[in-house]
Amino acid sequence: MRHIISILLENEPGALSRVVGLFAQRGYNIETLTVAPTEDNTLSRLTMTTNGDDRKIEQITKQLNKLIEVVKLVDLSEGAHIERELMLIKVKAVGAQRAEIKRTADIFRGQVVDVSPSVYTIQLTGTTDKLEAFIEAIGPGCVLETVRSGVSGISRGEKILSL
Amino acid sequence: MELLSGGEMLVRALHEAGVEYIYGYPGGSLLHVYDALYRQSAVKHVLVRHEQAAAHMADGYARATGKPGVVMVTSGPGATNTITGIATAFTDSVPMVVISGQVMSFLVGDDAFQETDMLGVSRPIVKHSFAVTRPEDIPELVAKAFHIASTGRPGPVVIDIPKDMTMPNERYEYAYPKKVKLRSYTPPQRGHSGQIKKAVDLLLKAKRPVIYSGGGVILDGSSDKLRQLVDRLNAPCTNTLMGLGAYPGTGERFVGMLGMHGSYEANMTMHHADVILAIGARFDDRVTNATDKFCPDAKIIHIDIDPSSISKTIIADVPIVGPVGNVLDEMTALLDESDETPDSEALDAWWKQINEWRQRHGMRYEKNDNGLMKPQEVIESLWQATRGDAYITSDVGQHQMFAAQYYKFDKPNRWINSGGLGTMGFGFPAAMGVKMNFPDEMVVCVTGEGSIQMNIQELSTCLQYGIPVKILCLNNGSLGMVRQWQDMNYEGRHSSSYMESLPDFVKLVESYGHVGIRVTERSQLPQAMEDTFGKYNNRLVFLDVTVDEHEHVYPMQVPTGSMRDMWLSKTERT
């Protein structure tokens, strides 16, 4: 099963390499990874999605927790949560296609953020599924380039991840 | 407040952390630090002949005393030479602090002379590591390193220090922190009471209990508590290779080591148990054999300070995360309160069964008639000569297994070997680390002619510092453990397991100023032992004992089988 693991990490050099190294070293796979500082500049927030059965995920979270720089960790997929990913996508847009692509982008609440005579650059946020559905909808054939931020997530309601 | 240079701060902080000996080797990046060492006497430096040996010496010291061992090496090759030693300590959870020099901070990344990314290279084999970025942080980082290395599940910590952090003419205010606090590191202090209660209930109801204890009991200094619990429950106790000595090897309730080369009775007891109490042991694959066939009838209680050791390979029914001593105290208190007592009728039947198993194999072996000794009898003779009271370190191979099986350790911290990594070359420097700190104790390295050559250069260090360890080489003229596997699985094709061109060890050690004794026949051994621990007590003695090269280590579990599937001799299987 796919899990979203969210980590508060000491904002120190080397901390990220320990997290990534752990995955390589123990044969766990990382599907997406995002990391950036938080409002508290001593902490970074890291979100990663990974796959595995319950036992594997249990080992992953235990091993991550052992890293000294990991301050707090939560498996967001265990409870109600919001997940978002940002995608910038360049698509071939000529002739009649232009209107069609624009309409599809509107349906997915995407925005055209850059235009050239034959190319649209569209910005889209949502779950991974939604981003994939968009690509499907416009037809993979006209996709020129995509860049995705990786998943960020936060739990719903009162629950917060902080010190 | 006192003003000190970075180098001076480092040395002072080490002293305040309780360090008496540092094992190391100097080089360009650390010259300021070595100068600071020279100008004081509280912290003594032991100059090894190879940095790997420095790490093993520190490791031996740590395993014998429970305190972190300290290594100091220069950047580049000095640092990378310690890697095997750090990995050895890491796999066996040994507290260690490694100080590695680094090129000037402004040169880092430029492929400078003797620059290696030590933090990167060592990352997978350390508990934690630090890079010094400001000289004034040094005391705090040292305090943190010792704290992390020695608490929770112990392990090695590296501090990488660029040369410009130690400049002699740049001085800073020195203050060693009284307490270390890390917001992201709080090792468990006690187990969950509800879980402990469940465990006690299970144990009181058990009809065929067994206590399987490991290195964690020794690391926790809780052997006495283990002994009390075993006796109180009247349960059989088995130890892992790392746990030997936590329960007395000559104790009535001890059934021997378990696992790949465990005793017949230990493995049978495990396989047939209905409740297994695992204490500070990590269900290693050299113990469990095939996990899907592991102890089919057993409920498993697992006490470990590291949650990631629990339910990693074998799922625990009652997981208890906490330090051994504290959890055992709580268990004992519950046993005191309880009206129930262990089921004595069931236990009598269980012991009857175990004693029958004991009769079946009982670690018997056959001696040769022609005077050529079996390795087992040499270990038995060592046990007698040292009255079972020596510190025994070992290298890796058949000799290691024979030492584990035939030297009955009655005390913890006396059996010092590389279990998890299986590092040939570990035994001799580890023995040196022990001996320097326990000069009045007998310290013996049991080794093979293969392993000893991996760090034999340390004979020179022993001469320099007067470290009279004893080296007992079970010389079978081959990489015996490899050869055994080749005999059993490759129809005896001895591919590169034969040691040609062995040196004359007696002459070799004599050239280093030590004593060498060659023993080729059984009749010579008693005198050799007597001389080693008698007239040559204050000398390093290398006992080169010729043993039967055809001997195999038994019992040996059958691969992909359950715990009870074993070869008991070359011809007999369970």
Ligand SMILES: Cc1cc2nc3c(=O)[nH]c(=O)nc-3n(C[C@H](O)[C@H](O)[C@H](O)COP(=O)(O)OP(=O)(O)OC[C@H]3O[C@@H](n4cnc5c(N)ncnc54)[C@H](O)[C@@H]3O)c2cc1C
């Ligand atoms: C040639 C060879 C053959 C071998 N054959 C065997 C064999 O037949 N049988 C065998 O047993 N081993 C054998 N080994 C060793 C094996 O590889 C493992 O090293 C060993 O089994 C692990 O021992 P352990 O389970 O006690 O764990 P250790 O490696 O000693 O780990 C200690 C455990 O205790 C925990 N711990 C640490 N401190 C505390 C504390 N304060 N409180 C609670 N828990 C704590 C740790 O988290 C860890 O999980 C062999 C090795 C070699 C090289």
Ligand SMILES: Cc1ncc(C[n+]2csc(CCOP(=O)(O)OP(=O)(O)O)c2C)c(N)n1
């Ligand atoms: C550094 C290292 N290299 C290789 C091995 C693999 N290995 C395990 S036991 C062994 C043979 C050891 O020979 P020796 O020291 O003579 O001991 P014996 O088995 O003959 O008693 C080897 C090569 C190892 N454990 N460590």
Ligand SMILES: [Mg+2]
């Ligand atoms: Mg040999």
